[in-house]
Amino acid sequence: MIRLEAPRKFDPLVNQAHQVAMNLLRPISRKYDLREHDYPVELDMLASMIDGLTSSGQGEGAGAAGVRRGGDDRDKDVNKNGSNMSSALSVMEMCWGDAGLMLTMPRQGLGNSAIASVATDEQLEKFRGAxxxxxITEPDTGSDTASIRTTATLDGDSYVINGQKIFVTCGDRADVVVVWATLDRALGRAAIKSFVVPKDSPGLTLIRLEKKLGVRVSDTAVLQFDDVRVPAENLLGSPEVNVEQGFAGVMATFDNTRPLVGAMSCGIARxxxxxxxxxxxxxxxxxxxxxSPWSQHAAAATLLRLEADYEASYLLVLESAWMADNRRPNSLEASMAKAKAGTTVTETTQKCVELCTSLGYSETELLEKWARDSKIFDIFEGTQQIQQLIMARRLLGKTSSELR
Known part of the structure; x- marks a missing residue:
């Protein structure tokens, strides 16, 4: 049974992440917000430290990469708190410092989470350190990932990828890109697979970097793929197209990353x-x-309501991460956590700006920046509307074709 509190064994990791957020990320937060697209060199030292902790076994889940699920066996009588839980807790603290800097941490990107979610053991070793x-997102698909048009065609021992991707977080700085593409459009969502494409691949072009409302330090790229060849072994997981299963393999990525996005939202809201x-x-x-809230100052009553929403979001994140650690299906819970936390962080930061009046609206304080940063967490990894649709399908037992 899940215990609705942070596991004590992660206290050292959480405290360490909080110290980093307070002493490294917060002091440079505004600097890189104003210098959009400049790479924060201060993160190199931090990334090296996390790599060292991870390789020594002392930093499990120290960032977004630590979300690998366990094997197939499950023991329902044993409560496991592993890398999903520790990743959520540490990410939460880091985003308390600065969400944009967290998103641009080397080797801690959402693509690393995708590799950890569906890669084979051999692939994990091959892409270790990348x-x-x-x-995922394309100009004509938006949040409907099942309508992906980027194609991957098998040619000998390679796949040839063609298409365009937008809103690729760290698409310029990363070493590799995990690209979602379809093997056969006629087979629908079942043919969608993910591929690891090196950034220096011929035919892969950076079109532009987006200028954004928030998380400006995190580069967001538009990438073009023109006859980009990647080895067949760079297809993550199984190449088999299972029409009955749909694209559950690549969607397993979201079951791991959506709790992390919820955790990021909780960090900003707090x-x-x-x-x-x-x-x-x-x-x-x-x-x-x-x-009672009604017997207090109106500002205090508002804050109480916002804190209640934060606590609900926080517990949903812990539940969805715990379920992933214990190898239990968490698609519904991951969407619930992401949806609730995304709504909460946008409303919380907007209301806090309102309560703090001129201080909240001025660049002299970070609250103005948090209000801008927060909106993306209600959009990426599936918009609020998409999460509600997923939850409705799970609760009603409907398929995607039955409930659109």
Whole structure:
């Protein structure tokens, strides 16, 4: 049974992540927000430290890459708290420092999570140490990943990839790109697979870097694939097309990454709540957790409601991560965590800006930046509408063709 509190064995990791967030990420947060697309060289030292901890076995789940599921055997009587849980907790702390810097951490990208989710053991070893971006979204598909048009055609011992991908996080800086493509459009979603494409592959072109509302330090690229050849063994997981299974293999990536996105949202929301609570206290408005919200100052009542939403998001993230660690199907819970946390962080940061008035709206404080950063977490990895659709299908037992 899940225990609704952070496992104590992860306290050292969480404390270490918090110290990094407070002493490294927060101080350079505004600097790189204003210098969009500049690479934060300060992260190289941090990435090296995480690599060292991971290789020594002391830093399991120290970043977004640590989301590999276990084997097929499951023991329901044993409660496991592994890399999914530790990754969620550490990512939460890092995003309390700065979400954009977290997203641009070398070798901790969403593409690394994709590799960890569906790669074979041989592929894990082959791509160990690579910094992986993830390329899913296309100009004409949006959040409908089943409508992907990028193609991968088998030619001898290679696949030839053609198409365009947009909103590729770290698409310029990463070493490799995990590209979602279809083996056969006629077979629908079942033929969609993910491929690891080296950035220096002939035919892979960086079209442009997007200028964005928030998380500006994280480069977001548009990539063009023109007859890009990759070895057949770079197809992650099994090349078999199973029409009955659909594209469950690549969708398993989302079951691991959506809790992480929820954790990122929780980190930003907590930062905004703490700042606002302290500012209100300076003005003599202290939140009383014993009294009814309706008997307190309106600002305090608002903060209480926002904190309740944060706690709900936090617990949903822990539940979905715990289920992944214990090898239990968590597609519904991962979508719930991502949807709730995405809504919560956008509303929380907007309300906190409102409560803090001029201080919240000014670049003199980070609250303004958190309000801009937060919106992406309600969009990427599946919009709010997509998450609601997934949850409805799971709860009602409907297929994607039955419930659109």
């Amino acid at each position: 910094w992986a971006a993830m390329a 930062a905004a709540l703490e700042y606002t609570r302290d500012l209100l206290a300076e003005q003599g408005i202290v939140v009383d957790y014993v009294k």
